[in-house]
Amino acid sequence: MSLDSRLEAWVEAGLIDLPTADRIRAHEAARERPVARWAIAGLGLFAVVLGIILLISANWDRIPHGVKLGGHMALLLGAAAAHWHWKSRHRLWPAEGALFLFAGLVLAGIALQSQVYQLTGPAWHALLLWLAIAGPALLLSGETRLTGLAFSGLALLGPAAMAADSIDAGGWWRLAQGAAMAVPALLVALSFVLSERGPGFRLALREGGIVALLAGASIVHFAWASNITGAQAADNAVRLLPAALASAAALALGWQRADIPRAILLPLLAGPPLAFALALAIPHPDGMASRLAGIAVFMALWSALARGAAASGWTSLFAVSIAAIGLRIFIIYIELFGSLAATGGGLVAGGLLLVGLSWLWHRIVTRRKAAA
């Protein structure tokens, strides 16, 4: 609905009078930006930059190594200097843009050296190096969501790639994999500790951590549909140790602060390690009982989150929790039933549960509105 039609509807409903509507229209017209012109100019600029990049790429091996490495170093130092300059003058967005570019150029530099000197190795070596040398600047100077997301991405990506690549290695590698699993809770803990920093940066760390925690806790419950031996369970218990410690530390830090309501904080930080421990650190066969236990754990985690979110007014988390529960209910019939008739019965039962769930959602939202 356009502004004009909405204003007309409000005037008709008697919410505002005609002069007010005209004043709003005039105010909005004065604030109007030439979006279309900017979009075309931006598209043109993007095409020019992309064209230059492609021209350079097409003739890449004809450019001497020294020119490539020197050019990159100049860009990197330029981005660092630009960030320093704008940060000193409190120009928030230019400084943030330069810092983001700086982080991207660090990865480009690692890739460039690998290509020029034919350095080889798993991708996570490069990603962890990226985190180690670009991470400190982001962590020290990032203020907005842009650099917060960049840092969260750096922190999650490299360790996750390392854990996935070394999953068959035992010994000390298990602790390294556990450290990778601890990253989401550490991001949440960092968002509590960096209290003097920009709210956007902290929010991005917290969101990155929460999304990774809940995604991990949801994925791990697939393990209920496989056979976990005693030896595997023992390995997983070692892996769980750093992750559980990080979650406990984040919980202790967050408990004293008002950033995340306690009703959400507890299931958010205690739930995922618990779901992991139950699914992977206790031996179980692949059977109907295990699968049902898995469903129960999944439901318990998301229900606790939904309850906390509803009580604290976190509507997005509440919606995501309900959607996760709904999705899981829908999947049950595929998992548990086989024949046509049983699948039909499963669909009817699953559908009824979903309808019931949406009714419950509606009731909670209505009650909250009434309470407000």
Added chain:
Amino acid sequence: MTRRPLLLAALALPALWLAAGIWHNERALSAAPEWRIPIEGYDPRDPLRGRYIQFAYAWQLSGDAALCTDPAQCRLCLGKAGGTVVATIAPAPAACAHPVDLQASAIDMRRGFGPRAETRFTSRIFVSETSAPLLEAQLREGPMEVVAAVTPDGRLVNLRLQPRGQPAG
């Protein structure tokens, strides 16, 4: 702005690290002797993958290839015999003049089947879009060689591809 020295250090860290990498690699390459090793395509004949041309080193191979089943356990000792490049398989650490570390050089060993079970060592080199078609055709049609440097830490770095016997340049 608080913590200025810390931020300055954090901003300088990547440039210093990358500069140290360039210095280390340039030093290793400047001390590395260049080798001209004959190469050929190998089955499946798919030399161009992405932006990399793949090839097999066509050196004269001696020694027990079974040693390289675990690439960390073997080295290829490069040498020359009557104008031919010879690669001798030796257990790691090898006490030869020019040992090549397969892992550090990203060289794969491919063992053939049947009575002529040839063992080949394959590698790749990055080429640009404009030079790729010519190099790919040359590799299919004529004898080619790779100019490569062996660094002191055992990396065989492929520098360029050229028709076999082309004068140095």
